[in-house]
């Protein structure tokens with residue numbers, strides 16, 4: 001135990017305390033042992049600050065680790081490390097979590113930064129229809145397709161798994177030892193999975209940010225994801241794309257970009273209704289084009305559904321609760337005409353309320369120095 005900083009042990013005990021508290025409150029199950037295979041990580045922190053005189057106040061910021069711009073980082077208790085991507089500005093943080101994904105080590109820490117959401121968005125309302133063929137169809141005619149590399153990497157992964165289908169990582173109970181080739185294969189497999197995850201994460205982050213910047217009210221369908229996964233023809237396509245993650249990201253970005261995410265009722269017939277005359281007809285999944293039997297309108301199936309989402313009646317809509325942070329609505333009292341009275345910028349806002357919020361931004365950096373291996 002003396003080899004490592006004591007903060008590692010104290011932070012894991014703190015996590016254990018939190019786990020027990022959550023269990024007693026009935027929020028989660030009984031704490032389980034941490035697996036080294038899943039979520040291999042530990043936390044270090046700068047423990048105490050500098051007290052120049054005994055019994056008096058601590059020097060401000062002396063209990064925080066100062067991070068200088070550049071490709072080097074000093075982690076309290078562990079020393080200096082090289083980073084792959086430079087830290088862009090001078091900042092400070094107290095807690096650092098070091099984690100491993102496949103064969104790479106990362107450090108993550110959070111900064112207290114005041115984030116000011118954009119005052120106005122380009123467009124007021126958008127409906128988004130998620131689909132398997134085309135990842136997302138927006139009601140203004142834009143489409144978002146999933147990256148090709150996602151499918152390619154998935155195929156590669158499948159081939160790799162098929163070729164190595166007989167390798168066993170070993171089983172201590174049955175007395176089977178893992179061969180060197182099996183060990184190598186499992187490391188390679190982990191790298192492939194991490195790569196696939198990175199592609200998906202990058203795609204989802206970029207699209208949700210783009211949407212949150214452009215539109216103010218975002219309407220999506222309440223997808224029955226678990227029900228769709230049960231349909232085995234659709235399951236692979238849906239779980240690959242990460243529809244649930246897409247919605248989760250859009251909802252937590254509400255606080256960051258000042259958007260409103262609205263969910264349209266699951267049973268609202270968005271794909272069966274004609275977006276022009278409101279005629280309802282049955283639309284099996286194979287029919288890609290909506291041709292209305294009443295008014296003769298011909299439209300792409302997904303686009304028709306997206307337009308219907310924007311026109312959905314109010315009683316079919318509910319707001320998505322913001323899980324991360326709370327946005328205090330500050331009324332601009334000084335300027336009732338709709339001018340921003342908070343930042344004294346005098347900018348005319350479309351909405352009366354100007355939003356201001358302190359967010360905890362989490363940064364993740366790849367460590368170059370493979371000292372833990």
Ligand SMILES: [Zn+2]
Pocket residue numbers: 274275276277278279292293294295296297
């Ligand atoms: Zn029609």
